[in-house]
Amino acid sequence: MAAQLVAALVLLLPLAGASDYDGFIRQVTDGGSRAWPGLLTEAQFAAFVRRHGRRYSGPEEYARRLRVFAANLARAAAHQALDPSARHGVTPFSDLTREEFEARFTGVRAGGDVQRLVRGSMPAAAPAPEEEVARLPASFDWREKGAVTGVKTQGACGSCWAFSTTGAVEGANFLATGKLLNLSEQQLVDCDHTCSAVARNECNNGCAGGLMTNAYAYLMESGGLMEQREYPYTGAPGPCRFDPARAAVRVANFTAVPAGDERQTRAALVRRGPLAVGLNAAFMQTYVGGVSCPLVCPRAWVNHGVLLVGYGARGFAALRLGYRPYWIIKNSWGEQWGERGYYRLCRGSNVCGVDSMVSAVAVAPPP
Ligand SMILES: *[C@@H]1O[C@H](CO)[C@@H](O)[C@H](O)[C@H]1NC(C)=O
Ligand SMILES: *[C@@H]1O[C@H](CO)[C@@H](O)[C@H](O)[C@H]1NC(C)=O
Numbered sequence: 001m002a003a004q005l006v007a008a009l010v011l012l013l014p015l016a017g018a019s020d021y022d023g024f025i026r027q028v029t030d031g032g033s034r035a036w037p038g039l040l041t042e043a044q045f046a047a048f049v050r051r052h053g054r055r056y057s058g059p060e061e062y063a064r065r066l067r068v069f070a071a072n073l074a075r076a077a078a079h080q081a082l083d084p085s086a087r088h089g090v091t092p093f094s095d096l097t098r099e100e101f102e103a104r105f106t107g108v109r110a111g112g113d114v115q116r117l118v119r120g121s122m123p124a125a126a127p128a129p130e131e132e133v134a135r136l137p138a139s140f141d142w143r144e145k146g147a148v149t150g151v152k153t154q155g156a157c158g159s160c161w162a163f164s165t166t167g168a169v170e171g172a173n174f175l176a177t178g179k180l181l182n183l184s185e186q187q188l189v190d191c192d193h194t195c196s197a198v199a200r201n202e203c204n205n206g207c208a209g210g211l212m213t214n215a216y217a218y219l220m221e222s223g224g225l226m227e228q229r230e231y232p233y234t235g236a237p238g239p240c241r242f243d244p245a246r247a248a249v250r251v252a253n254f255t256a257v258p259a260g261d262e263r264q265t266r267a268a269l270v271r272r273g274p275l276a277v278g279l280n281a282a283f284m285q286t287y288v289g290g291v292s293c294p295l296v297c298p299r300a301w302v303n304h305g306v307l308l309v310g311y312g313a314r315g316f317a318a319l320r321l322g323y324r325p326y327w328i329i330k331n332s333w334g335e336q337w338g339e340r341g342y343y344r345l346c347r348g349s350n351v352c353g354v355d356s357m358v359s360a361v362a363v364a365p366p367p
Helices: 002-016 022-029 031-035 037-051 059-082 098-105 114-121 130-134 160-177 185-191 212-222 262-272
Strands: 086-088 251-256 275-279 287-292 304-317 322-330 342-346 358-363
Touching (some): 059 086, 130 262, 160 275, 160 358, 185 212, 262 358
Parallel strands (some): 287 342
Antiparallel strands (some): 275 358
């Protein structure tokens, strides 16, 4: 009994002062913690509840969320085994089931034929010439050039597609004008109900999902996009309050980047600015940091819209994998998720479908 108590206290000590997630992960994967899984999990859950200011409706809900949390720790450990170069563990979403998480925090519905959807709904970009592709820098980051706004938070709303779209338009506007504006996702959530030209049932639908290419088509038709400060984010659909006279940016055109071609994606990124991409978010609920390079991540199942902002040549990947080239991806789940809101995903083999649904947008030059 006494020995058990001492051991429990020793296990709890690192939690008391834990200021980042690293301590947690070590314990998820640490064989030594298996002796008291229940107690350790409860302590980790209590720390999670404090850290994220969770309020549950009562003891039953608390107990239910604790069970979900425990299941997610097991899932994080499974992800860790399948994705050894990243770190998986406790995240701000550890008390949500996978179904709850996907319904609330993703929002691209393209489980069917991604290629057809992207190719058919917009003109394809002319591939970059060989010599241009050969001369691409070894690493590149639009954040360093001031083309990327701070990480935003979509909240419990399947509006990732709107954040992916505004990120691309913000970047294109920066390239055209040298000014970085914070643009409105809410305008898209409220006003854009555009359906895909090739799949009439794939329509943009506020917090229930959408596609970035539909959103570009809407922006070309509607007359532009307002600034965030004029049309702030609420995270719930409401009546459309778009006023064309107050549009800050007008979209001129958009194109598909040839699918599945990592070099073309890089060329388009460097040439045209941050790119809206879709990917399979299966490993993101438990992602804490590092270069994610899952051994299995179906590329046909694209369910999340994000923004490609750069790439690196050699990201250190823990364990046996050594160094891997990677993409730098801006997410819309706040700064507490991932690497201050960013995801690094290994590059070169269309992992998680990241090269499958890539689009570039251009804004009209200012009058
Ligand atoms: C953009 O606007 C949002 C919502 O008002 C705000 O939280 C965020 O800090 C702004 N980001 C930038 C980079 O200005
Ligand atoms: C798209 O618009 C930009 C800005 O107006 C223009 O420079 C470019 O030529 C256009 N591209 C296509 C394919 O129309």
